Amino acid sequence: MxxxxxxxxxxxxxxxxxxxxxxxxxxVLVLIAIIFIFPLIFMIxxxxxxxxxxxxxxxSLAAFLPVGDISFDNYVDAFKRAPVLxxxxxxxxxxxxxxxxxxxxxxxxxxxxxFIDWRGRELMLTLLLATLIVPFETIAIPLLLIASKLPWIxxxxxxxxxxxxxxxxxxxxxxxxxxxxxxxxYFKDLPGELIEAARVEGATWWQVxxxxxxxxxxPVVATAAILKFLAMYNQYLWPLMVVQxxxxxxxxxxxxxxxxxxxxxxxxxxxxSLITVPVLAFYLVLQRAFIASIAxxxxxx
Amino acid sequence: xxxxxxxxIKKSYGVTEVIKGVDLTIADGEFTVFxxxxxxxxxxxxxxxxxxxxxxAGTLSIGEQVVNDLxxxxxxxxxxxxxxxxxxxxxxxxxxxxGLTIAGAPKEEKDAKxxxxxxILQMEHLLDRRPxxxxxxxxxxxxxxxxxxxxxxxxxxxxxxSNLDAALRVDMRxxxxxxxxxxxxxxxxxxxxxxxxxxxxxxxxxxxxxxxxQVGSPLELYHQPANLFVAGFIGSPxxxxxxxxxxxxxxxxxxxxxxxxGPISAPVRTSVSxxxxxxxxxxxxHLALTADGPxxxxxxxxxxxxxxxxxSAALPSGYEIVAALAGDVGLTLGQPVRLAPETSELHLFDxxxxxx
Numbered sequence: 178m179x180x181x182x183x184x185x186x187x188x189x190x191x192x193x194x195x196x197x198x199x200x201x202x203x204x205v206l207v208l209i210a211i212i213f214i215f216p217l218i219f220m221i222x223x224x225x226x227x228x229x230x231x232x233x234x235x236x237s238l239a240a241f242l243p244v245g246d247i248s249f250d251n252y253v254d255a256f257k258r259a260p261v262l263x264x265x266x267x268x269x270x271x272x273x274x275x276x277x278x279x280x281x282x283x284x285x286x287x288x289x290x291x292f293i294d295w296r297g298r299e300l301m302l303t304l305l306l307a308t309l310i311v312p313f314e315t316i317a318i319p320l321l322l323i324a325s326k327l328p329w330i331x332x333x334x335x336x337x338x339x340x341x342x343x344x345x346x347x348x349x350x351x352x353x354x355x356x357x358x359x360x361x362x363y364f365k366d367l368p369g370e371l372i373e374a375a376r377v378e379g380a381t382w383w384q385v386x387x388x389x390x391x392x393x394x395x396p397v398v399a400t401a402a403i404l405k406f407l408a409m410y411n412q413y414l415w416p417l418m419v420v421q422x423x424x425x426x427x428x429x430x431x432x433x434x435x436x437x438x439x440x441x442x443x444x445x446x447x448x449x450s451l452i453t454v455p456v457l458a459f460y461l462v463l464q465r466a467f468i469a470s471i472a473x474x475x476x477x478x
Numbered sequence: 479x480x481x482x483x484x485x486x487i488k489k490s491y492g493v494t495e496v497i498k499g500v501d502l503t504i505a506d507g508e509f510t511v512f513x514x515x516x517x518x519x520x521x522x523x524x525x526x527x528x529x530x531x532x533x534x535a536g537t538l539s540i541g542e543q544v545v546n547d548l549x550x551x552x553x554x555x556x557x558x559x560x561x562x563x564x565x566x567x568x569x570x571x572x573x574x575x576x577g578l579t580i581a582g583a584p585k586e587e588k589d590a591k592x593x594x595x596x597x598i599l600q601m602e603h604l605l606d607r608r609p610x611x612x613x614x615x616x617x618x619x620x621x622x623x624x625x626x627x628x629x630x631x632x633x634x635x636x637x638x639x640s641n642l643d644a645a646l647r648v649d650m651r652x653x654x655x656x657x658x659x660x661x662x663x664x665x666x667x668x669x670x671x672x673x674x675x676x677x678x679x680x681x682x683x684x685x686x687x688x689x690x691x692q693v694g695s696p697l698e699l700y701h702q703p704a705n706l707f708v709a710g711f712i713g714s715p716x717x718x719x720x721x722x723x724x725x726x727x728x729x730x731x732x733x734x735x736x737x738x739x740g741p742i743s744a745p746v747r748t749s750v751s752x753x754x755x756x757x758x759x760x761x762x763x764h765l766a767l768t769a770d771g772p773x774x775x776x777x778x779x780x781x782x783x784x785x786x787x788x789x790s791a792a793l794p795s796g797y798e799i800v801a802a803l804a805g806d807v808g809l810t811l812g813q814p815v816r817l818a819p820e821t822s823e824l825h826l827f828d829x830x831x832x833x834x
Binding site: 375376388393 | 560561
């Protein structure tokens, strides 16, 4: 929008400069795009080359081009070396469930902090914000001790200890201070009279949440979902600590297969290319939802 | 439909008391306007009636029922907000039907009631639009539509016209008046605009600093203001005030004068004693140019409105007296003038500001 406005303005003042300015602007944007996209191109191209060529190509621009001995052998070998699909499935399950639960629980928490008056609200908010400055590494060991003793009712009846499971990778990350805070900040900017109008019209708090607040929360839902997805999909330390069995192993921990015995760079690149697909797919889907939600809400009207 | 009764209503935030004991009865079907300057507590009082603010002390009844502890949805009220507060993600139809949807009304009933509201407010053609496609006046109609479909006992309006431009405000004011006549519902309306209050109200409640200053019909407030605050707040341009000393009083009138005015005879309801310090109130519309008027000054400002001319005259003692003179009066700046008040329309207030 601003680019359009300023280019219109420059058209009316100095038509000769317009084309040049546009060219410079696009040149800069293309350069930035290249800087961001080159590592991805390098990864994908390398995944198609044998190790020897891959390493020798890094001395020239050939590293970014599909030249020389090109094949999908690395992908075939990667699938042989590690259960890639299982790892991707595990990560998608853990990430997907965590994102959905997190959006529901954190938005309800944010709603309660902003719209409902309850005793201890300020204290709870302070505690919540305090958790933002605690690095995960400092609580990882206590959390591991707790998780190793928690009860669970599953197919085998009542068991103790959550290690080697999906829930141990999901439950500790459903609520986090940052996501709740994102919702709080967004909800604070919603016009208070909308909520009061809904209350006067007879809506319960749950109806206000579901019919008024959440339909207007598209942008923050998209933002929170993207942040949560990336954080969960990239989990390494926690699953490394709590998951020893292949059955529940996520993608990042799965990487270690390719560093055992011999370091096969082509296979690593093939593996990385494969596990990038869900991230890109998720981002592209949500990016559309993000833009659509901004375009359709227009809270200010 | 229902009456609204407030008994000893108070509101405090911590130690700060913002509503200091309000006793008021609003009759069934009456259009009552709460008016006062910013921060006088009028909106807080309305929000307490709506159930959006807790009541610190006192009893609030709608009809026969005490509603102090009832949530807004159980008070049989509908409210129209200053910002309209229509839901941006719903169509006009969904907005108007919101309360019925929440109450679980069947679709046929909703459609019929929405159609009825749309007909009353002449917005049938807008029903499938989104709020972002509407003008300010149309949004206000939607907000009013949402209020009327539920057939509430009491309508509450919180400065509903202040976001509209001047011309639209006058139109909407007339429509609200008509709506009240059609629905015959109890309406409580908050505004800081005394012209809105005067034109809409059956009864005006003037508030200042959380205290009711006077309750009465628009003309009662205009002709018999209870105190200096009401006298200064109601009427436009504002009433002129001059410090005067009483010379004597007889037969319901007092003869008063200021340092730079001649003797002026004003009506009094009680008696005043000779030498008593008083404040004389003269409405600008009750002053006329004469050759021998008791108030003499020099013209400092002239506003020509066509049908009348508003002048400000400076008295030797420094008072500025505003007069609204009928028609186009040929005066120039600096010109000496003499003004005579209509003696039956004068007001006197004692040292504590209460009308005497």
